[in-house]
Amino acid sequence: MNPAIIELKGVSKRFSKSLDFAGRMAKKLGAPVREETVHAVDGVDLTVRKGEVVGLVGESGCGKSTLGRMVAGIMPASNGEILWHGRPVETLRGAEARRAKLQTQMIFQDPYASLNPRMRVADIVGEAPQVHGLVGRGQFESYVDEQLRRAGLDPSLKRRYPHQFSGGQRQRIGIARALAVQPEFIVCDEAVAALDVSIQAQILNLFMDLRRELDLTYLFISHDLGVVEHLSDRVVIMYLGRVVEEAPAEEIFARANHPYTQALLSEVPRIEARKKTFAGVKGEIPSPLNPPPGCHFHPRCPHAFERCRIERPALREVAPGHKSACHLNDKS
Numbered sequence: 440m441n442p443a444i445i446e447l448k449g450v451s452k453r454f455s456k457s458l459d460f461a462g463r464m465a466k467k468l469g470a471p472v473r474e475e476t477v478h479a480v481d482g483v484d485l486t487v488r489k490g491e492v493v494g495l496v497g498e499s500g501c502g503k504s505t506l507g508r509m510v511a512g513i514m515p516a517s518n519g520e521i522l523w524h525g526r527p528v529e530t531l532r533g534a535e536a537r538r539a540k541l542q543t544q545m546i547f548q549d550p551y552a553s554l555n556p557r558m559r560v561a562d563i564v565g566e567a568p569q570v571h572g573l574v575g576r577g578q579f580e581s582y583v584d585e586q587l588r589r590a591g592l593d594p595s596l597k598r599r600y601p602h603q604f605s606g607g608q609r610q611r612i613g614i615a616r617a618l619a620v621q622p623e624f625i626v627c628d629e630a631v632a633a634l635d636v637s638i639q640a641q642i643l644n645l646f647m648d649l650r651r652e653l654d655l656t657y658l659f660i661s662h663d664l665g666v667v668e669h670l671s672d673r674v675v676i677m678y679l680g681r682v683v684e685e686a687p688a689e690e691i692f693a694r695a696n697h698p699y700t701q702a703l704l705s706e707v708p709r710i711e712a713r714k715k716t717f718a719g720v721k722g723e724i725p726s727p728l729n730p731p732p733g734c735h736f737h738p739r740c741p742h743a744f745e746r747c748r749i750e751r752p753a754l755r756e757v758a759p760g761h762k763s764a765c766h767l768n769d770k771s
Contacts (some may be wrong), residue, residue: 441489443525444624444656445510445543449704451680452480452505452518461484477727479505481518481680481735486753487624492650492657494688496664496703496726503660504548505724507626510658511545529727541571543619546628550609554601558588560612568619570660582619589652607638614645624656631666643670664707668692676700679725679735683753686761696763698740734766742767 454477464505480502490677495503521528525541547553565583568574580769584594592610631639674691675682684697695701702720722739737747754764
């Protein structure tokens with residue numbers, strides 16, 4: 440088994456909005472106002488091992504992008520521990536901390552918003568490796584050309600600005616920027632969601648080629664189960680800030696255990712089920728401002744019983760390499 444690159448242990452993230460002056464005065468006068476806290480990620484355990492592609496799946500608002508940003512070091516965790524090659528990230532100092540940050544890069548969902556519109560492509564791609572001493576001034580041009588070619592772009596376009604490119608080309612620029620600092624682990628946050636279907640296929644194939652060529656490890660965040668099935672070695676399902684199921688990709692798609700995962704998979708279009716009437720997961724995802732007690736999925740689960748409304752189910756192994764957080768596993 441390959442060593443772990445990233446480990447998350449009980450990681451949570453909460454965003455709190457403090458009361459302004461008017462709110463504090465209203466509270467003193469007895470008004471029922473309080474600080475609002477968004478429970479974005481709630482006690483997540485996750486391990487990503489070297490060389491694998493882990494697909495992170497869930498509905499919009501489940502906290503998967505927030506989790507990706509914590510893994511990439513863009514934002515700190517509120518609780519829990521994040522380990523980089525077995526060492527807590529907060530204990531890293533100096534050169535070790537810089538190396539860990541460089542070795543973990545992120546590719547964002549929106550190729551229009553993730554690039555500085557005032558910078559030319561050559562500077563977008565080449566700035567970080569030059570600042571961090573990965574390339575000298577004399578090698579700058581050739582180094583940028585190499586990264587652009589690797590991402591599938593013509594180096595002759597490097598003097599252009601982002602607005603002069605299509606969405607697919609901009610996402611390739613984002614990929615070249617991430618590769619330019621020679622990372623070993625990349626977080627892809629809905630990296631193909633904003634692209635046309637034909638362009639999505641090209642970018643996904645590029646990710647797989649880069650994985651083989653550069654021995655990369657991916658955390659691939661998506662709500663598209665078809666993409667995740669094609670790309671991932673292992674799949675993690677999130678619901679309202681919690682991991683509810685985790686297993687190898689073929690196991691998830693063949694023998695999903697959690698009712699939420701089963702509901703998601705029932706909506707995936709299949710040629711053999713082209714006459715099937717699709718029905719979405721019933722109900723709306725609860726607000727992370729006030730998540731339900733017990734199992735977060737119980738208000739929408741057709742199998743919920745009293746224990747689900749009271750007790751949080753533990754994520755435990757139900758088959759070799761297959762974990763699920765559901766009280767129904769205790770009844771069988």
